[in-house]
Amino acid sequence: MEISDSKKRIEELIEQLNKFAYEYYALDNPSISDKEYDKLYDELTILEKETGYILSYSPTQRVGDGILSQFSKYIHKGRLWSLDKAQSFEEIIEWHNRNVKAVMQYNKENADKLPPLEYVITKKFDGLTLNCTYDNDGIMIKAATRGTGEIGEDITAQAKTIKALPLKVDHKGLFEIHGEAIMTKEAFDAYNEKAEVKLKNLRNGAAGALRNLNLKETAKRNLSAFFYDVGYNEGDPFESYIDMMKFIREKNFPIDDYMKIARDTEDIKNEIEYINSIRADLNYDIDGIVIVINDMRTRAVLGYTIKFPKWAIAYKFEAEETTTELLDVEWNVGRSGRVSPTALLEPVDLGGVTVKRATLNNMDDIKRKNVKIGNRVFVRRSNDVIPEIMGVAEELENAREIIAPSNCPSCGSELMLVGAHYFCENTLSCKPQMVKSIVHFGSREAMNIEGFSEKTAEQLYEKVDLKTLSDLYKLKKEELLNLEKFGDKKAQNLLDAIEKSKECELASFIYALGIPNVGKKTAKDLCKNLKSLEGIKKATYEDLLAIEDIGEIVAKCIIEFFSDEKILRSIDELLAVGVSPSYEETLVNDQSSFMDKTVVVTGTLKNFSRTEIKDKLEALGAKVSGTVSKKTDYVIAGEAAGSKYDKAISLGIKILSEEEFLAMI
Template identity: 40%
Template sequence: MDFEQAKRRVAELTAALEYHSNRYYVLDDPEIDDEEYDRMMHELIALEEQYPELHAENSPTSRVGGQALNQFESVVHTVQMGSLQDVFSEEEIEEFDRRVRETVPDPVYVVEPKIDGLSVSLEYRDGVFVRGSTRGDGLVGEDVTANLRTVRSIPLKLTDAPAFIEVRGEVYMPRRSFDELVKAQEEREEKPFKNPRNAAAGSLRQKNPKVTATRKLDIFVFNLQQLEGRALTGHRESLDYMKSLGFHVIPGYQCYREIGDVIARIREIGEHRDGYGYEIDGAVVKVDDFAQRELLGATAKYPKWAVAFKYPPEEKASKLLSIEINVGRTGVLTPTALFEPITLAGTTVSRATLHNQDFIDEKGIAVGDTILVRKAGEIIPEVRAVVEHGGGEVYRIPSVCPACGSHTVREEDAAAVVCVNPDCPAQLLRNLIHFASRDAMDIEGLGPAVIEALVEHDLVHSAADLYDLKAEQIAALDRMGEKSAANLIAALEKSKANDLSRLVFAFGIKNIGQKAAKLLARRFGSMDGLIGASREEISAIDGMGDLMAQYVRDFFDQPQSLHLIERLKAAGLNMQAEETEPEDARLAGLTFVLTGTLSTMTRSEVQAIIEKLGGKTSSSISKKTSYLLAGEDAGSKLTKAQSLDVPILTEAEFLEMTK
């Protein structure tokens, strides 16, 4: 395909993808299946890679994320993104109505659900999405445009658009997406997000938009901030108008003249809130007419024309029937309470985590007790307290692993009880999922479902078995086929060239994350060097410590670990580090903080120089900071460095230090 043909095809694909994205994510009325949509997206990605000049800033391919960001730039909001006064009773709603009627006659109120998410601003010029920012403190937020482009319900281009429009919306994580994320975090034995709002906020502020793209965020637009070229008179009219432009507008908004009808609608939203596919924590009541809003004005903190009614959290008592023990990827035994089913926040729950032995001891939990369970805007129920003791002894986590029969140990200075058998079958599935994950060996196509099928068909018993798989074995699995099998074999082959640090992280050594794995690979250079390293040599690495060093030695002292490594070597996996300890380590032990604008280098270039010479960078100033490198327009970090007597370097002085 020549350039002109590619140009026409890119335009066709862009129009089709924008249309079908709106049908699926905004109108909830898809016309094609996911496979067809993905096929068009992959074709567009391939064409833009072949002809980079055809890649537009708002191309649908931006939905999958772009380059990682060094930082978020500040955005000053032209129109303040204020907050609303919270009220907690129907009497307060009636009092709000009385105050409004003292100023304006016959107000009309718009009532809408209050989405529990993260407030953002979206700006469009001539119909094109040009900037998105967080609320921040209401006056200044952060530019998260690249991350917001990955939210598929945000239109990248508007139809019949005004010259300029700014809207405000709430980015949220649907309950289904949150469930999937928490499940994946638990399988990797990461600390899961507590609730969808925290998950949405953490996902939107990822420095890497590709990570944000995997989190399946959504948005509801609920307010018009600025508009050029058109005059609107009321809130409902503005919502209707934004919907006509293609925005995913807040659902279920209705107008009422009587406060009694407003209260009835608030009750109705509360009674049905658990049937929504997203979390809400209240209902918002707003005066509809914009002119009346001007008359009502605002206090120093809140507008006088709106309030947010907050629903109370739910707690219920239930009898604890038994406690189930699950064995995690690193061998940690996690207790789960099984209790008589109760309805909380509209869903039936009968399970809640008990965390660890310390948590059980603190609350004195025994089987047969009546426990208080809470689900306050959170998907995961929690045991709050024991309401009535049933007379049994406080539960003890067993000293024998329920999956393999090996003895368990409670780690020194830690709450976790652990099975120390690396061949424990309960750990196999989670170990393999972690091994293949994006931050570890990054084996594309080897997701949890495929790994589970491989284990169920007795095809893999360790990570080394993955590299012995044949295409015909994979193709015989459900939902795979020859093409998927060939792609997976190719992905396995590609993973063999990964840096040593990825393999070390993939082993899942307790407390050894990506950063620690990089430190180990860089310090010892090869797998053999790492295997032969003493605990003292490992703990001497800046950023490691005695406990982490012991976990590393415990892993490499296991005969099963050495056998696994030998098999991986035989399979052709790389056992060398791409980056080793620098010959010139003049900045070893020094920590730098960067601020302001540099004239000859980018911040990433400066960071690379510091790390190449053995130093570290940090984002915050403290007494432990060795130097602040200050460029032009240095702000609060410079002031803080001066107050802490931290040495300050100019760009020229830094270049002289590192030349």
């Protein structure tokens, strides 16, 4: 191949590969397979090596390899402003009122009237600000940190590892674009699985990657980014922020799906509540919302303070991570006999909740994070999940090591170390284990014994000497009447509920047994594939691995569970007292409109619970998913549908109301 032909082919391959990368990383909608992409990439690599013709925007230049000696300074062409921050909604109202007053004053004094106020609301990403410069040919020539707002650090090589960041765009005219480099939860977990030194949180993961001189380390973090502002532009000016965002999208920069128009403070308040409600479900961190005036003329009239633009403000959510002192560690016994550490903390406010306790997982986790009693630690809380210690914020001289117990803190039995966890094997006489096993057995997703609480289980263990699950079905009314707060009616209701539970679905029974790592979905999968209790008990390792979504760890747990003679005796005892689990195979309607379709359900439905709609859709041959993507065929939206509904609209996915769904079936 002639040199000129090779160069032409290189340019063609770069254009193709950059297009495919945008489809894959920004749109989540690849048009070719990974194998086909790799073949083209390999061809490009060979041609570049043969010719020495390497363009700065080639995808081969993304690969982080090598160590830089230092960071150099970069002077931004347009200043990166900080945002004024509101911690209360009253501050948002005050800001809005100032804007109204300024617009009214201008319109009173000038003929070229400003339009009515209109705001655009976006998420406030919690990562590291990125400022990318593109030259007159649309080639990215520089990426820098925010720094002082006027001078940042050159991180061009590090930014190129962000696969969603275009290295060349179709545009003539120099411009700078601002974005936020972030680390997703998936990238964070994948990194920490292999890393010797674990990352403490998503924000530090992103910031540390871009400020790391070792490019291989940066590439390992697998960062993402969202772009949201053109800070300097030598091309045509934008008339509105919506126009600017349209430009950003058209130039193939990754942007967030969420962007809302608000015309008053009531609109803003609704969006604050909505974003706060979905915050924990996002796979990246945000710490608030950003509210900006849409019209560019109005922005120019309002202008700036020394620090902030007057036409924008950030509303900050309450922190999900903070620091506090680790006072002590207590050890608690779980249903499986696992003895786990719980951190006792100096009480601290986190997201509007006073946090006093946090999980520490196990001794391996404690050693890896170097957590000691007396240290100040990072504590993170997500939704209603128990807070977790993420790492050490400050090591103090008087801090002391955490020592694992050698005996069960409840019954005194000697503990066994299995893998990273300690276990008490005294399953019959260890109160916490037995009580929690009984509570789980009677729970709604399991045997559904109505009115059966942990308090009742504790009383049955202590006062009626209930030591096995089958003892539940031998209870007498006079025994219940001796329990605290049990009258005749309550005792009879509980006995009736226990009797009713004997006729149960096999999946509920399997779940009720408490097999390690087997939730309700896996229990259903076992029943669907193996059809009977005997089939599940006798299933081989290969039989289990052949079931979709059952991996090696779960298969091993199931085999070990049904190999235990004590467990098999307990199951036989339950069957002997009349427990009768049954499996009725559901016939899938192969004429259904939902056959082989991927369906997502969001919001509250009137006629179905979440379990019922999932069962119904599976009976119709559908695959039920929890996330919306280009591969989703339908979204069924009930009342108060959230971010999944918004994403479905942005992707053009068919949305069905509950009534439309019922009509179709």
